Amino acid sequence: MPDAPATLIALDWGTSSLRAYLLDAAGRVLGRRESAHGIRALPEGGFPAAFAEAVGGWPEALPVLMSGMIGSRSGWREAPYAEAGPAGVGLPELAAELTDIADLTGRPAWIVPGVSARTEAGPDVMRGEETQVVGTGLTAGTVALPGTHSKWVEVREGRIAGFRTSMTGELYAALSRHTILADTLSPPADAAEDAAGFAEGLAAARGLQTPGDLLGAFFSIRARALFAELAPGRTGSFLSGLLIGAEIAANAPEGAPESAPIRLIANAALAARYATALTAFGLASQTLPPDIAAAGLHAVARAARLTGETA
């Protein structure tokens, strides 16, 4: 079967990476490129060069749709946030608020809006995850997108009903590199040691009572290591379990049976870590396949009729 013709270029352009997809009318991936040219990894004014490299050689007439931090204040052009009010945010609102950047790219090109929501703790924002969530095609359930700034998204009637962000991955990096724990944390010798340290960290997270207890738990890793109550090779995995456990306890739904598992969107290693943690909390999970962002961009492009097809 010959390839169907390409109808869309989709860019998932985040903080630390840039993924480009060439898609046909059914959303099949005809071409895939990936680079480390995330918006934080570019020199001042580096957007045009990174863009040209990402799409170079692909048909110039094709519409280009982008999502992610490329639309943030530190991106190429700031795109608005679609607000997840009482009715949530769905494909129609995302498609209706595209930001045209043809003048910057020299091609027909747009950026998908981010989404904002209001939680008890104030406003919250996402850029890129909204496109992945619509890419799941899910009509109801919880989607977790772990990472630097983990997102926990509640989907109802095929719409983003609300979400919360947890600064888990970035806090792990800051603690392990820029505090006294930098002298304490060691990588595990093998997978068994990693699993043991991670499980201990999860257990410690479940024992915490108040938010401030977390500030004590960070220091306790050093004290445990000093008294050989935590093997050196378990320290880094322990911190990982402590943070992920606290994140799950604060954000996961009360229950998640096999019939309605928490959907995980992350690279394989991180998804496996969260799946292990969710199991420890008695919650079922299902890791979604890669290229969800491409599926989401394809869905938004169809809804916005960028590709000339009927949606």
Added chain:
Amino acid sequence: MPDAPATLIALDWGTSSLRAYLLDAAGRVLGRRESAHGIRALPEGGFPAAFAEAVGGWPEALPVLMSGMIGSRSGWREAPYAEAGPAGVGLPELAAELTDIADLTGRPAWIVPGVSARTEAGPDVMRGEETQVVGTGLTAGTVALPGTHSKWVEVREGRIAGFRTSMTGELYAALSRHTILADTLSPPADAAEDAAGFAEGLAAARGLQTPGDLLGAFFSIRARALFAELAPGRTGSFLSGLLIGAEIAANAPEGAPESAPIRLIANAALAARYATALTAFGLASQTLPPDIAAAGLHAVARAARLTGETA
């Protein structure tokens, strides 16, 4: 009245600073020196030079007593921890476990032990704070020593009955310099803006439910700033209030009337910040005068009969 003769040299040698005191038999400060030669600010093998500078010109026959991170594994010589078991730790135990370092210093010199304790979250340790706490002469109450690694110490019958550490100051530094908040946080324009942001952060801390909510609250500072719900000049003070509020909620006693205030040991600016926060939590506090470490070292030296006087 002529000065009484010096009988002791006392060194409060921590991570980021070195304070040296020349004391008479009553503990009065006859001489005071301060440098930035904390153990983390020294080149490899820099202890002898920093020591010589700190005590140079003071009588060579005088005993030298040191406390703080100088006795840690990364210090000059590792000193033991006195364990705060069911009976706690007091002056007698500290005085009984001095580590002799005359061979390193060329003078009669010792290091005070640190103290370890067991909390629900595992072991905990201090080095230097134990000496400050005995320096207060307090028989009962709560002593808070805010800072990089804040300590909350419970004193009963003049002994350290237990304590907990909170990685508050170091987490503030890591978050504000090494996460996305580095792009968000701005210093306050004036004291009024600082106070307003700090009060908002304290209020946010009181609204948190679970430990993991803190991971969301860190990110929410960025979201609040994006939506102008937090003025740029309030952001840094907000994070400070959020962390200090969480620390207090997790560690302060239920009540602290004017008759039994929480004793604060910190530099004037930090003590004022914690006093403000404690007031917001309905807790009375009292800031102790400086040179508490010198008073503590004097008390330990007397108890150990280093100065040839009767204790």
